[in-house]
Amino acid sequence: MTELSQLLDEYGADTLLARARQSGVEGPHAFIRGIDRDYDRDVMLKQWFRPLAQQDDFRFGAVVDNEEFWVLMERLPWDSDFFSMQTARLNAVLPGRRVGLRDDSAGGASALRRSLQVAASRGIQYVFAPVSPNDLYSLRLLTANGFELIETRCHYHRPLLAPPVDRHSVRLAIEADIPSLARAARTMINPYDRFHADLVISDADADRMMERWVEASIRDGFADATIVPDVDEPEAFCTAKYHRDHWDGWGLKLAQPVLSAVTPRHKGWYVRIISELDEHLRSMGAEHSFLITQLTNNAVIRCWEKLGYQFGKGEHIFRKVL
Numbered sequence: 001m002t003e004l005s006q007l008l009d010e011y012g013a014d015t016l017l018a019r020a021r022q023s024g025v026e027g028p029h030a031f032i033r034g035i036d037r038d039y040d041r042d043v044m045l046k047q048w049f050r051p052l053a054q055q056d057d058f059r060f061g062a063v064v065d066n067e068e069f070w071v072l073m074e075r076l077p078w079d080s081d082f083f084s085m086q087t088a089r090l091n092a093v094l095p096g097r098r099v100g101l102r103d104d105s106a107g108g109a110s111a112l113r114r115s116l117q118v119a120a121s122r123g124i125q126y127v128f129a130p131v132s133p134n135d136l137y138s139l140r141l142l143t144a145n146g147f148e149l150i151e152t153r154c155h156y157h158r159p160l161l162a163p164p165v166d167r168h169s170v171r172l173a174i175e176a177d178i179p180s181l182a183r184a185a186r187t188m189i190n191p192y193d194r195f196h197a198d199l200v201i202s203d204a205d206a207d208r209m210m211e212r213w214v215e216a217s218i219r220d221g222f223a224d225a226t227i228v229p230d231v232d233e234p235e236a237f238c239t240a241k242y243h244r245d246h247w248d249g250w251g252l253k254l255a256q257p258v259l260s261a262v263t264p265r266h267k268g269w270y271v272r273i274i275s276e277l278d279e280h281l282r283s284m285g286a287e288h289s290f291l292i293t294q295l296t297n298n299a300v301i302r303c304w305e306k307l308g309y310q311f312g313k314g315e316h317i318f319r320k321v322l
Contacts, residue, residue: 001114004059004070005052013049020045020070024098026132029254031312032157032288039249048072048091058088058119062111069111070094073119073127082212083126083205088119090129092138099137109141116145120322126200128319139316147318151194154301156309157290160282167279168272173218173226173237180233181218181226181261185210188261192294194317213259214239223258225284227277229269236266238273242284255286271303278307 007016027040049072052059058073072091079087093108116127129147131138173181186207189196195206214237217223223239238260247253257277262270278289290312293300 001118002061003057004049004061004072005054005057007061008049008051013046016049016070017042017045019096020049020094022098023094023096025092025094029250029290031155032252032254032290034252034288035254036249036251039246039251043246043249058115058122058124060111060115060118062114064107064110067107068096069108071111071115073115075124082209083201085200086123086125088124088127090127093141095137101136103137105137105140105144108137109144112141112145116320116322125322126319127322128194128317131316131318133314133316142318145320147320149316150198150319151192151317152295153292153315153317154295155290155292155312155315156301156304157288157312158307158309159288160278160286163279163282164275166275168269168276169230170227170273170276171230173228173234175219177226177228177234177237178215178218180235181228181237182211182214184235184237184261184263185214185259188263190294190297192296194319198319200319200321210259210261217259225277225280227273227280229266229273234266235261235263236269236273237261238277240277240281242281242286244285247285253285253287255281255284255289257281257289257291270300271306274303275307 021041025041027037027044029035029040030037052074056075056077058075060071062069062071071093073088075086075088093112095108119127129142131142191197195201195209196203217239218226224242226237226239228234228237239258241256241258243254243256257274260270260273281289291304291309295314
């Protein structure tokens with residue numbers, strides 16, 4: 001096992017990035033027609049290979065049967081502190097070549113097994129891993145190492161071509177709205193998101209995280225905008241990220257509604273808020289929008305499809321307790 005930081009020092013990031021591209025990985029938004037897929041992939045790879053503090057760096061190179069693998073795993077400081085559980089995200093296990101759908105994953109599984117052993121010896125307790133349903137190679141090496149499926153997501157998208165016909169009275173959230181919006185996020189539980197679906201994470205911690213997410217979105221700039229009904233103490237909202245820093249590179253002005261909740265007090269308002277948020281994004285210069293939810297979230301998906309959103313791709317979330 002070799003720490004990837006040593007390879008970065010020896011060969012440089014550009015050399016490692018060039019090799020990573022050869023593995024055939026795709027960026028997270030490659031399903032959107034018209035986007036610069038090379039730029040999208042490189043943003044992801046540069047994030048994976050960025051400098052990390054030593055206590056957060058769990059990226060390793062391993063040679064198995066004369067084949068080299070890179071296991072790209074990182075500790076998440078915020079998650080680790082919030083849940084009082086040392087948490088890491090497994091970004092990828094990259095072989096030194098492009099693999100086919102039916103290629104043997106035993107070598108990659110062995111490299112991952114060794115990396116998980118080192119991570120456990122250094123205090124990591126919980127690892128989660130996003131993976132595409134198309135990536136059969138990674139699915140096999142994850143299941144070979146005892147990872148469990150806890151969430152299946154779907155990504156939808158649509159162009160923001162024209163303002164909606166029907167308009168609704170909304171506004172941007174302010175700090176005074178945080179208590180009522182946090183209450184909405186806590187009480188309108190989605191049992192299929194990766195936090196509530198995972199028995200390792202308590203219901204109380206999952207609910208507390210939803211409240212913190214709302215607070216951070218409004219007070220700490222975690223979101224670029226949060227749209228709510230234009231009433232006092234609203235209990236319906238949707239946050240959004242503009243992603244402006246990537247518009248030029250993508251060649252597409254792509255934005256994202258992120259976290260939402262609607263209590264019974266605002267029954268019927270979910271589709272209105274998404275419609276008005278799309279118009280807000282369009283007014284900010286966005287050309288295209290994408291959203292993510294669970295495959296099981298039928299009511300939300302029906303609303304999206306009513307507004308013209310189309311399915312783009314699926315994504316599995318696996319996790320393993322060490």
